[in-house]
Amino acid sequence: MNPVLLRSSLNFFGRHPWQLFLAILGIALGVAVAVSIALVKSSAEESFAHSTQTIVGKTTHRLVGGPDGIDESFYTKLRVEYGLRNIAPIVSGYVKATVGEHGETLILLGTDPFAEGDFREYSKLKEEQADNNVSVLTRLLSEANTAILDQKTAERFSLLKGGSLKVLSGGQQKSINILTSFDSESGDSIYNLENLLLSDISTAQEILSMPGRLSHIDVLLEERSPFDEHDLRKLLPGEIELLNAASQNASLKQMTSAFHTNLTALSLLALLVGMFLIFNTMTFLVVQRRTLIGKLRALGASRTQIFFMISFEAFIIGTIATLLGLILGIQLAQSLLMIVGRTINELYYFLPDTSLALNAGILIKGSLLGVFATVIAAIPPALEAAGVHPSQAMQRSALESNARTLSARASLGGLCCLIASLVLIQLSGSSIAQGFTAIFIIIIGFALLTPMLTLLSMTLLKPLLGKLLGINGRQACDSVSSSLSRTTAAIAALMISVATVIGIGLMVNNFRFSVNHWLESMLRADLYVSVAGPTSSASNNTLDITSLQQIKQLDSVHEVSTVRRIQIEATTGRTDLLVYGLNKRAYEGFDFKEKAADDIWQAFEQL
Amino acid sequence: MTLPIIEFQGLSKTYIEAGRSHLVFNQVDTIIKQGEFTVLVGKSGSGKSTLLNLISGIDCADKGVIKIKDQSLSGMNENQRTLFRRKNIGFVFQNYNLIPTLSIMDNLLLPLELTGQINEASIERAHDLLDKLSVKDRSNYFPDKLSGGEQQRIAIARALIHEPEIILADEPTGNLDEETGQNVLSLLDELVREAGLTMVMVTHSRDVIGLADRVLTIRDCKLVELDSFE
Numbered sequence A: 001m002n003p004v005l006l007r008s009s010l011n012f013f014g015r016h017p018w019q020l021f022l023a024i025l026g027i028a029l030g031v032a033v034a035v036s037i038a039l040v041k042s043s044a045e046e047s048f049a050h051s052t053q054t055i056v057g058k059t060t061h062r063l064v065g066g067p068d069g070i071d072e073s074f075y076t077k078l079r080v081e082y083g084l085r086n087i088a089p090i091v092s093g094y095v096k097a098t099v100g101e102h103g104e105t106l107i108l109l110g111t112d113p114f115a116e117g118d119f120r121e122y123s124k125l126k127e128e129q130a131d132n133n134v135s136v137l138t139r140l141l142s143e144a145n146t147a148i149l150d151q152k153t154a155e156r157f158s159l160l161k162g163g164s165l166k167v168l169s170g171g172q173q174k175s176i177n178i179l180t181s182f183d184s185e186s187g188d189s190i191y192n193l194e195n196l197l198l199s200d201i202s203t204a205q206e207i208l209s210m211p212g213r214l215s216h217i218d219v220l221l222e223e224r225s226p227f228d229e230h231d232l233r234k235l236l237p238g239e240i241e242l243l244n245a246a247s248q249n250a251s252l253k254q255m256t257s258a259f260h261t262n263l264t265a266l267s268l269l270a271l272l273v274g275m276f277l278i279f280n281t282m283t284f285l286v287v288q289r290r291t292l293i294g295k296l297r298a299l300g301a302s303r304t305q306i307f308f309m310i311s312f313e314a315f316i317i318g319t320i321a322t323l324l325g326l327i328l329g330i331q332l333a334q335s336l337l338m339i340v341g342r343t344i345n346e347l348y349y350f351l352p353d354t355s356l357a358l359n360a361g362i363l364i365k366g367s368l369l370g371v372f373a374t375v376i377a378a379i380p381p382a383l384e385a386a387g388v389h390p391s392q393a394m395q396r397s398a399l400e401s402n403a404r405t406l407s408a409r410a411s412l413g414g415l416c417c418l419i420a421s422l423v424l425i426q427l428s429g430s431s432i433a434q435g436f437t438a439i440f441i442i443i444i445g446f447a448l449l450t451p452m453l454t455l456l457s458m459t460l461l462k463p464l465l466g467k468l469l470g471i472n473g474r475q476a477c478d479s480v481s482s483s484l485s486r487t488t489a490a491i492a493a494l495m496i497s498v499a500t501v502i503g504i505g506l507m508v509n510n511f512r513f514s515v516n517h518w519l520e521s522m523l524r525a526d527l528y529v530s531v532a533g534p535t536s537s538a539s540n541n542t543l544d545i546t547s548l549q550q551i552k553q554l555d556s557v558h559e560v561s562t563v564r565r566i567q568i569e570a571t572t573g574r575t576d577l578l579v580y581g582l583n584k585r586a587y588e589g590f591d592f593k594e595k596a597a598d599d600i601w602q603a604f605e606q607l
Numbered sequence B: 001m002t003l004p005i006i007e008f009q010g011l012s013k014t015y016i017e018a019g020r021s022h023l024v025f026n027q028v029d030t031i032i033k034q035g036e037f038t039v040l041v042g043k044s045g046s047g048k049s050t051l052l053n054l055i056s057g058i059d060c061a062d063k064g065v066i067k068i069k070d071q072s073l074s075g076m077n078e079n080q081r082t083l084f085r086r087k088n089i090g091f092v093f094q095n096y097n098l099i100p101t102l103s104i105m106d107n108l109l110l111p112l113e114l115t116g117q118i119n120e121a122s123i124e125r126a127h128d129l130l131d132k133l134s135v136k137d138r139s140n141y142f143p144d145k146l147s148g149g150e151q152q153r154i155a156i157a158r159a160l161i162h163e164p165e166i167i168l169a170d171e172p173t174g175n176l177d178e179e180t181g182q183n184v185l186s187l188l189d190e191l192v193r194e195a196g197l198t199m200v201m202v203t204h205s206r207d208v209i210g211l212a213d214r215v216l217t218i219r220d221c222k223l224v225e226l227d228s229f230e
């Protein structure tokens, strides 16, 4: 770029540091929002996949039983009688753990360390020495109610050096002795998972009140295994199913797909807002300097020189802002991920690892978005500035008379956009990408309508303001309409920002409203008593039947409904089975898709 | 023998504004010779600035031919006219048109900087001009720190820096008080004559009209010669 034009740009921003700051901030925010949401999305997905993978390990198949699991004698039978070596018993479930005031839901994973070798990565467990030179492994196996915790969770519980942890499962509180905590260096190590309480089989059975039962049996079927899938299936008693890992993953994915859809929608919205911010920032920077550019043109600066001056500015601002935006975006993603992680954790499944994965692809895409969008956004105003006639640029009225004819054309374009978007919405069905394209077109449409709407509202406002404020009021209206080229860019930017805020607000509210509605119709009772675990997960645990009797006998309790929720795993996927003992008032909480409710309830009572 | 440097042949110019067309020049033929100092007078809105813009190639004629140094501007595209203007014409505007975001030195050297022709000699020439116009100590200031008279003197130096053959001045003293204006004008006249340049100036200053070789005015969309006494 020409050095004297470069100096002119530098001095312009030197004299208007706030403008430069706002430009950089605008672009940086755009990049940050887009990048952070994308990062959160990919981190959540990756961590989800990774933790699933770590828990599953090399498992190729899984043997599952009914809701009560599998009798452990079947495991012994498989190993001893059928000589199946690559199998590992698992007892797992959710427990509510507390130390003092601090409480969290943890996943308790009971394994047989000797069988585990082939499945999951336990690198350090064997070498680690406890206090008195007895290996942790030995203590874990030989002492009752012992477990280990991952380091991050241990830190939260202040149990880094071990100690006693109270766990609540199936309404019964027990005490567990934490031997030590493990840090996770190897990425694949099972200790890399958070909220994980690791014990041997018998401790897990004791805590989860599943004496003699296993949650499932992990199976590794290889070429050299004595059985293939088909043979193994023939050995299984009726209530035991053999599932392969692929179908398990698919059902996990299905479970979290709604969440991922939400994140995708959010990231597209963020991208949209980001692009619009950038475009407005650049337009404003150019429009503001039209007189200056006109002078340069009159003094012999060529169109190409002006064009390169603006583009170069955009490139530099875009680059700085993008760097800032990336840093900001990573920060933002870090805090967002905590929230998202907690939500996934509570609603869907265990999300043990909420560390941010700095996906290089996203960072590169974010950089390209920042730099390219800025440069591309600067092209129309740069072209316009370069194309300005030197004599015209020195008198803004020329531009404004231009702006008025342009505003008529823009409105026409805006109307076309609105119609096109309406058509697209009709056609889009449930496609998110098409829905967002439509929204994007709507935004552009309204932005294009802004100049006309501004003129119109000023014409309408002028008599009113004139009456209220006299000459000042009329002049204010006139100056807004007479400098359309500046005012409409600002008005459009403001309009879109406000619309975005309202839109997001509505979205959240709408979501809240439907949740609220759902809660009100579903949840009829005043109090709920449940076992520990994530809201949507079925549990093998049941409440103690004696405590149910006690609750019923309380004077203040009018009616009780009971529900048992179990998950049935089958080759076709997961099914939730809910078993109800309902009182009449609870009937109102059900909406049936087909048939009259009365008929259904009659049939239900006759079951 | 003096050669023609600016030639109009059958020049017409019409503006269209708000749907109405407005004729400014109709079939104008004129020759301005090298080294001549021409003053252009006339009432506001008669087309004086338009004429200067046509000579500098900022504006385009609708009909007819404008020849500068035997080159026809009509045959050039926008970019060629910009380059031509940059090389051959120095412009002094009523509102100075200094670039607020450039230092006085940069403003002065702008015509050279834009073409990348800056060298030791031109910088020396810049200092020389600033010295002659007695604004030497202002070279690192920005325009907004200077008085109107000082700004116009910088603009004059800028019009001369790239040694153009033609100087166009559009009411250069219109924004200055009388004494400062006289001062600036005599400096301009002196510098232009010294270098033997051709100058076309729009002004109403009687003293300047006295200095001019020719006085032209615009009447009924034509250029008309005035006697200096008129």
Ligand SMILES: Nc1ncnc2c1ncn2[C@@H]1O[C@H](COP(=O)(O)OP(=O)(O)O)[C@@H](O)[C@H]1O
Residues within 6 Å of the ligand: A391, A392, A398, B015, B016, B017, B022, B024, B042, B043, B044, B045, B046, B047, B048, B049, B050, B051
């Ligand atoms: N860019 C333009 N567009 C439309 N009309 C113009 C333009 N520039 C000048 N005019 C019109 O041409 C006429 C001559 O203007 P100008 O040359 O500026 O007059 P002056 O003699 O005061 O310098 C005026 O009526 C003016 O309104």
Ligand SMILES: [Mg+2]
Residues within 6 Å of the ligand: B048, B049, B050, B170
């Ligand atoms: Mg004029």
